[in-house]
Amino acid sequence: MSDTVVLEVRHMNSFYKDPGQKRQQVLKDVSFVVHQGEILGLVGESGCGKSTLSKAILGFVKDYEGEIIHHTKNPQMVFQDPFSSLNPGKKIGWILEEPLRHNSRAGKAERRQQVENMIERVGLTRDYLERYPRELSGGQRQRVSIAISLIQGSRFIIADEPVSALDVTIQKQIMELMISLQEEMGLSYLFISHDLNVIYQMCDRVIVMKDGQIVEEGEIEEVYSHPKHPYTKQLLESSMEW
Numbered sequence: 001m002s003d004t005v006v007l008e009v010r011h012m013n014s015f016y017k018d019p020g021q022k023r024q025q026v027l028k029d030v031s032f033v034v035h036q037g038e039i040l041g042l043v044g045e046s047g048c049g050k051s052t053l054s055k056a057i058l059g060f061v062k063d064y065e066g067e068i069i070h071h072t073k074n075p076q077m078v079f080q081d082p083f084s085s086l087n088p089g090k091k092i093g094w095i096l097e098e099p100l101r102h103n104s105r106a107g108k109a110e111r112r113q114q115v116e117n118m119i120e121r122v123g124l125t126r127d128y129l130e131r132y133p134r135e136l137s138g139g140q141r142q143r144v145s146i147a148i149s150l151i152q153g154s155r156f157i158i159a160d161e162p163v164s165a166l167d168v169t170i171q172k173q174i175m176e177l178m179i180s181l182q183e184e185m186g187l188s189y190l191f192i193s194h195d196l197n198v199i200y201q202m203c204d205r206v207i208v209m210k211d212g213q214i215v216e217e218g219e220i221e222e223v224y225s226h227p228k229h230p231y232t233k234q235l236l237e238s239s240m241e242w
């Protein structure tokens with residue numbers, strides 16, 4: 001594992017307040033780092049605060065205490081269903097080129113070349129550039145959403161349940177794609193899932209979260225073979241296949 005750190009989260013507490021309700025604490029003293037080139041898993045039951053943590057890392061949670069320190073430029077998020085984040089009125093080629101129009105000095109021909117390279121890199125053919133998001137399957141949309149992150153130069157990706165909406169065969173393909181891109185490009189991922197089997201197949205290390213707190217953290221093999229916290233044991237026992 002590299003000593004270089006891409007993200008540090010230090011003693012983070014976060015809060016939500018719905019109108020007329022008391023301020024409610026979601027994340028409780030959360031601290032961890034993501035190293036360059038590693039896949040760090042974050043696992044925990046629904047409602048434990050996984051999405052809140054990912055949103056906080058990207059600056060979408062305003063009411064928090066503690067520190068979030070980014071050591072890479074432009075971290076990007078890949079969501080469970082990217083459909084809502086893909087402009088329905090535009091073709092995939094246009095969508096992929098859009099960040100380059102704003103952030104790159106490349107001319108039209110060079111931008112087109114980058115878009116064509118990227119669509120192939122995520123395992124789709126150039127024909128897909130002429131399609132609309134609605135004309136893609138869930139797995140293909142997920143490939144496009146990974147391509148959007150990479151074309152913006154992001155080398156740290158926060159993937160929030162990226163394969164949870166896909167059936168098992170497609171899950172496997174997207175996981176393999178993410179791993180091969182990670183190896184080729186030295187990417188780092190914070191990979192969020194409620195599925196322990198998926199975490200086991202993808203990740204180098206894992207953080208286990210319960211009620212907004214980290215209860216266990218360690219190398220994947222170590223945590224899965226010798227879980228220390230009763231909650232980790234319970235999660236592992238209820239997920240039989242791994």
Ligand SMILES: Nc1ncnc2c1ncn2[C@@H]1O[C@H](COP(=O)(O)OP(=O)(O)OP(=O)(O)O)[C@@H](O)[C@H]1O
Nearest residue numbers: 016017018026045046047048049050051052053194
């Ligand atoms: N915008 C919000 N306003 C108020 N409370 C919220 C808001 N978003 C999340 N919460 C609360 O924060 C807690 C953590 O939610 P969060 O979505 O982070 O959990 P999660 O672990 O990602 O769950 P899931 O796996 O079901 O997506 C929950 O109790 C939820 O009700």
